[in-house]
Amino acid sequence: MAEWNKNNLAHTNTFLALRILAQTKRKFSAAGNLAVKQLEFFVAGETPQMRAARAKSLASQMHNLFVMVFASRLEQGATNAGAVKTMADVLADGEKTVHELADAADEKYDFSEQIE
């Protein structure tokens, strides 16, 4: 797992998406170790079905930010639904970290800066 680093755009974009969506108020340095269950959307005690659906919902909104605002592209062969599912699997697991979420996103998105 790559070190939590601002120069890694997968890490930076994931952090910024979570801040924009008010999932955390932490600074970047402290956000990597943040557990998914500490994010604002996570509800204790819900059924796996509900959690999985809510995770997909948040992952969809992160996808919107990545693609529409951050101008990131999907990696070759990746699909919208596949990218959302990859992030949703991490978001449905309360013990996973924001760092792991960013690394999962990195598998599906090309975060390199696009010049328009």
Add this chain to the structure above:
Amino acid sequence: MMRRCATAAACLFVWLQPAPGHAQEEAAPVEVPAIPGEVIAEGAPVTVPCTVVEGEKADLVSVTNFLLLRGLDCVESFRKSTEETFAVVRSTLESPETQSRLLNRFLEGDHGWQFLKDVNFRVKAFESETLGEAALGFSYDYSKSVQSHDLSCSRDACIRGLDLQLMANGNVAADADRNPSNFLETQLSFAWFQSTGGVSAPTAEHRKQFQGLRREFIEAEGDSDEEERAVRNIEALVRPLLSDQIYWEIAGDAAFESDQQFESRQWAYGVHAMFEIKAWNDASALAKFNLLDYPFAALRALSGYEICAGGGSSCFKPRGTAWPSVLAGLDRVSGAENTPRELAGVSSDYDRLRLEASFRTPVARYGDDELFISVNYRYYEELDAPPSVQVLDLDSFEFFTVVLGGEDGIYVSYSDGRLPFDLADDQVFALGYQFHR
């Protein structure tokens, strides 16, 4: 090079670290007194007297480190010098939190059991108001997409797909009678999901501005005001572009439900629909008129949680992201064995309605930390239940959990009600402390 420690506990920890290049076996041991602020020469051969904690209240971290790092050679004198401390260590090692951490550490190792990490095993103590004494056990929670497929959607900000998902969760107590939520669920779910909205089309100029601000953020010194200012500027640029997001899914489910001994068990086949709406933009009507969030918005205003336009900190700002998510399902329940319903003499298959609602919202700020309230409610009802089932009050079950806590630190949770297979309502109150890596 010197190493400095500020407190006795910190000194103890420093002394326990073998100096680089100086294995402790090779060095002549020299006793070091426990003096806060003591400066120790790097590389000097030092050892810790076994009685270092004698006569003082050692904290749990230092005592645990002492035992884990130095082995058991000092335990005998340690016990003689302070039996009370030893009891504290034992209770610490036996605590569910410690065991969960040890288990997680084991699961992080490079061996064939790593897949268990995704299952989220957690050692827990179950404490119930009605059942008295606590019982040790564990919980597990697994959710993984087996296969997904993208479906085309012509609108902007639209994601549509198919998803086959495997899920399992439950609580297992050493003494099943003391398990307040003795209900295990394993299910396969095939969903058609769709998310629309959430971001209104940004212009090329917006994207360019974002990239500029992101560069400022990356180039700012870590944890500096400049870095935080860059993040706030990005939030100010992007949040007005957010819009209402609607997420829904329809799914077919097959589930196996049982108690932890697998004595009571049944199959459930059915469909569910889940709906969620998020008004990500504070200016949305859905945000302004989220009446459910009004009490919490008032608490936030009182605690100075919100930063208002103009810099004030006591504005009333309901959240559009705090609308409850709702799930409704209809199942055919069959193959029941030893369920309370069957023990009441009714063994026929039946139809069951289930409802669930969840939400979480911040309620206050204390210092730099936030306090949240989260609520989950579940309801199960047998449709057209026979009178014998109704008389025994086995036709409906409801269960809710409310948790008040921050990202870290103290939390309070309360659960009330019963789940299928439970004969009576149970109230579980928990006051705990959570911390993370």
